[in-house]
Amino acid sequence: xxxxxxxxxxxxxxxxxxxxxxxxxxxxxxxxxxxxxxxxxxxxxxxxxxxxxxxxxxxxxxxxxxxxxxxxxxxxxxxxxxxxxxxxxxxxxxxxxxxxxxxxxxxxxxxxxxxxxxxxxxxxxxxxxxxxxxxxxxxxxxxxxxxxxxxxxxxxxxxxxxxxxxxxxxxxxxx
Numbered sequence: 001x002x003x004x005x006x007x008x009x010x011x012x013x014x015x016x017x018x019x020x021x022x023x024x025x026x027x028x029x030x031x032x033x034x035x036x037x038x039x040x041x042x043x044x045x046x047x048x049x050x051x052x053x054x055x056x057x058x059x060x061x062x063x064x065x066x067x068x069x070x071x072x073x074x075x076x077x078x079x080x081x082x083x084x085x086x087x088x089x090x091x092x093x094x095x096x097x098x099x100x101x102x103x104x105x106x107x108x109x110x111x112x113x114x115x116x117x118x119x120x121x122x123x124x125x126x127x128x129x130x131x132x133x134x135x136x137x138x139x140x141x142x143x144x145x146x147x148x149x150x151x152x153x154x155x156x157x158x159x160x161x162x163x164x165x166x167x168x169x170x171x172x173x174x175x
Contacts, residue, residue, distance in 0.1 A: 009064045009065045010062055010063070010064045010073070011062070011063060011064070012060065012061070012062055012076070013029075013031050013032075013033065013038065013060070013061055013062075013063045014031070014032050014058065014059070014060045014061075015029040015030050015031040015032055015038060015058070015059055015061075016029065016030050016032075016056060016057070016058055016059070017029055017040075017053050017054065017055050017056060017057045017059060018030050018037060018055070019055055020040060020045075020052065020053045020054075020055065020144060022042060022051055022052045022144070022145050022147070025041065025042040025043075026039060026040060026041050026042060027040050027053070028040065029059055029061070029072065031070075035070070036069055036070050037069075037070070038061070038063050038070045038071065038072055039069060039070065039071045039072065040053075040059075040061070040072045040075075041071070041072070044061075044072050044073060044074065044075060045075060047074065047075070048074075048075035048078070048170065049170035049171050050078070050142075050143060050170050051145070051146070051147050051150055052143050052144040052145040052146065053078060053142060053143065053144060054080065054081050054138070054139045054142050054143055054144045055081070055144065056081030056082070057078055057079060057080055057081050057142045058078070058079040058081075059075060059077070059078055059079075060075075060076040060077040060078075061073075061074060061075045061076055062074040062076065078142045079142065080139070080140055080141055080142035081139065081140075081142070100155060100157065100166050100167070101155070101167075103155045103156070103157070104155075105153040105154065105155060105169065106124045106125075106153070106154050106155070106156055107124070107125045107151070107152075107153060107171070108122040108123060108124045108125065108131065108151070108152045108153070108154050109122060109123055109125070109149055109150065109151055109152070110122050110133070110146045110147060110148055110149060110150040110152065111123055111130060111148065112148050113133060113145065113146040113147070113148070115135060115144070115145045118134065118135040118136075119132065119133060119134050119135060120133045120146060121133060122146075122152060122154065122165065124154070124156065129162070129163055130162075130163070131154065131156050131163045131164060131165055132159065132161070132162060132163065132164040132165065133146065133164075133165050133168065134164070134165075137164075137165050137166060137167070137168055138168055140167075141167055141168040141169060143168060150171075151171035152168055152169065152170070152171055153168075153169040153170065153171060154167065154168050154169070155167040
């Protein structure tokens with residue numbers, strides 16, 4: 001039986017990701033306005049084009065009150081967690097980040113990613129070499145984990161050990 005959504009209970013909320021577990025398929029947002037934690041289901045996040053979100057990321061979303069609590073129904077915007085203004089990896093120490101942001105976004109698919117190891121690889125469409133993905137690059141981009149076959153948009157540089165992602169975005173950013 002589908003739950004009726006009371007349109008008057010819908011509200012735009014901003015908050016911070018308390019935690020999100022892609023394996024469990026949900027997590028919680030703490031609203032800037034206080035009140036109960038907001039349930040964020042993975043399907044709502046997938047509708048935004050992501051399969052994970054980093055703890056500490058700032059989220060703007062539409063939520064509604066149900067008899068089981070407050071639930072997100074749509075993600076409107078995600079801002080990566082705040083971080084110190086230091087390079088994420090030593091490979092980035094000599095980079096001019098304004099030049100990096102001028103690089104085109106490239107469409108890619110995740111080959112594999114192991115959150116426990118802290119890295120994985122993706123393939124840019126139309127290219128044969130792998131692109132290295134580090135978990136810290138994901139975190140600074142507002143992501144926490146990736147699934148094999150997941151579509152992404154990436155800015156890629158030639159690092160000390162080969163091609164590597166310096167920014168990872170949801171697929172929709174590339175189209």
